[in-house]
Amino acid sequence: MKVALLSDCYLPRLGGIEVQTHDLARHLVALGHEVEVFTATPGPEGEMRGEITVIDGIPVHRLAIRLPWELPVNPLAPRELRRRLTGGGFDVAHVQTGVVSPFAWDSTRVTIGMGLPTAMTWHCMLGPVAPGFGAVGFVKRWAAKGVAMSAVSAVAAAPLRELVGPSASVSVLPNGIDVARWRLPPSGPTPTTQSSEQESGPIVVHSIGGERQADRPSLTAQPSEQEMPLRLVTAMRLAARKRPRALVKLVARAEQLAGRGSFSLTVLGEGPDRGKVESHLADEGIGWVSLPGRVSREELRARYAAADVYVSPSALESFGIAALEARTAGLPVVGRSGSGIGEFVTHGQGGLIVPDDAAMAGALAGLAVDRDRLAAMRRWNLEHPPEQDWPHVAALALAEYERAIELSTAPGRR
Numbered sequence: 001m002k003v004a005l006l007s008d009c010y011l012p013r014l015g016g017i018e019v020q021t022h023d024l025a026r027h028l029v030a031l032g033h034e035v036e037v038f039t040a041t042p043g044p045e046g047e048m049r050g051e052i053t054v055i056d057g058i059p060v061h062r063l064a065i066r067l068p069w070e071l072p073v074n075p076l077a078p079r080e081l082r083r084r085l086t087g088g089g090f091d092v093a094h095v096q097t098g099v100v101s102p103f104a105w106d107s108t109r110v111t112i113g114m115g116l117p118t119a120m121t122w123h124c125m126l127g128p129v130a131p132g133f134g135a136v137g138f139v140k141r142w143a144a145k146g147v148a149m150s151a152v153s154a155v156a157a158a159p160l161r162e163l164v165g166p167s168a169s170v171s172v173l174p175n176g177i178d179v180a181r182w183r184l185p186p187s188g189p190t191p192t193t194q195s196s197e198q199e200s201g202p203i204v205v206h207s208i209g210g211e212r213q214a215d216r217p218s219l220t221a222q223p224s225e226q227e228m229p230l231r232l233v234t235a236m237r238l239a240a241r242k243r244p245r246a247l248v249k250l251v252a253r254a255e256q257l258a259g260r261g262s263f264s265l266t267v268l269g270e271g272p273d274r275g276k277v278e279s280h281l282a283d284e285g286i287g288w289v290s291l292p293g294r295v296s297r298e299e300l301r302a303r304y305a306a307a308d309v310y311v312s313p314s315a316l317e318s319f320g321i322a323a324l325e326a327r328t329a330g331l332p333v334v335g336r337s338g339s340g341i342g343e344f345v346t347h348g349q350g351g352l353i354v355p356d357d358a359a360m361a362g363a364l365a366g367l368a369v370d371r372d373r374l375a376a377m378r379r380w381n382l383e384h385p386p387e388q389d390w391p392h393v394a395a396l397a398l399a400e401y402e403r404a405i406e407l408s409t410a411p412g413r414r
Contacts, residue, residue: 003092006094008101010041017096037058097121097122108147119397125316183382239273323344344388
C-alpha cells in the first residue's frame with residue numbers, strides 16, 4: 001500500500017503530532033508499505049516551496065512558504081499538493097489534525113476532491129471548541145463524504161462522534177510508543193533504592209539564582225525512603241495549555257500537606273511560558289524545581305528511571321505520550337480525569353486519576369508518606385506493559401486505511 005501522510009507540522013519541529021507522524025511512517029515502511037509525507041513545515045536547512053527532504057529514508061514534501069516564526073501555513077499549497085498526489089499513485093491519504101490545522105484541512109479538501117480514500121486522525125480535545133466546529137459543519141460533511149474519522153483516545157473521540165452524527169463512525173487510533181525501548185526490567189531496583197549520584201552525594205537543585213545543595217545526611221546515616229523527597233517528573237511543552245505554573249503551585253500545596261522537603265520536581269521541555277515559570281519560582285523562593293529544558297529520548301528514559309512519580313496536570317490532554325512512556329518505564333502516573341491518560345492508567349493500579357488540582361496535591365502528599373503503595377504501583381506498571389506498542393498501533397492504522405478505501409467506494413459517498 002502506498003500511503004500519503006499529511007500534517008501541518010513535521011520534523012525538525014518537535015511535538016506530539018510531528019513525532020507520531022514520523023514514527024508511524026517508519027513502522028509502516030518496516031511492514032513493507034511505501035510512505036511519503038506532505039507538510040507545511042520547512043526542512044532542517046530551511047527547505048520549502050516543494051523541495052523534498054529525506055528523513056530515515058522517508059521522502060518529505062516541504063510545501064512551506066516563508067512566514068514569520070516559520071508558521072506551518074501555506075494557503076497556496078493545494079494546487080501543488082493535488083498535482084503531486086495525482087501523479088504519486090497513492091492508495092490512501094492519512095491526515096493528522098489538531099484544533100487549528102489549516103494545511104491538514106486544505107489537504108482533506110484536496111483528497112476528497114480527487115476521490116482519494118482518506119483517513120483523518122484528531123490529536124486534540126475538541127470539547128471547548130466543538131460548538132464552533134458544529135456550526136460551520138465541515139467535519140460532518142467530510143465524514144458524510146467517506147472520510148474515515150478517528151481520534152487518539154476515547155475521550156477525544158466522544159465530541160467528534162457528536163459532530164459527525166450517527167451516520168458515521170469514529171474509531172480510536174491511539175498514539176504509539178516503542179514499548180521495549182522504554183520498559184525497564186520488572187526485577188530491577190526501584191528508583192528509591194537505585195544507586196545514583198543523587199543517592200550517593202548531595203542533591204543539586206537548580207534554582208533561578210544558580211545552584212544550591214539540599215541538606216543530605218551523610219552516608220554513615222542513610223535516610224529511609226520516607227525521609228527522602230518524592231522525586232516528581234514531567235515532560236511537557238512550557239505553554240499555558242499544559243499548565244506548568246499550576247503544576248508548581250499544586251506541588252507547593254502538596255508540600256504543605258506532607259511537610260517541608262517532601263518533594264523535588266523536574267520539568268522537562270521548552271516553550272513560551274518558561275520565563276513565567278522562572279519568575280514564579282523566583283518570586284516564591286522555590287528552589288526544589290529543576291528546568292533542564294528539552295532532552296533526548298535516551299536522557300528522558302534515564303530521568304524516568306531515576307524518578308518516583310510522573311505528574312500530568314493538563315485537563316486537555318488528548319492522549320499523553322510522555323505519560324505513557326513514563327508509565328512503561330514503571331513510574332506511577334498522577335493525571336487528570338477526563339484526559340487521555342485514563343486510556344492507559346487505571347486509578348489505584350498504575351497511578352492515580354484525580355478530578356482537580358486540589359485532589360492532585362492531596363494524592364501526591366499521600367504517595368509521599370505511603371511508599372509501599374508507590375512501590376506496588378510501580379511493580380504493576382513494570383509487570384503489565386501497555387498495549388499501545390507500535391506493532392499494534394500500526395495494525396490499527398492499516399485497518400483505518402482499509403476502512404477509508406471501503407467508505408470511498410460506498411454508493412453516494414463521493
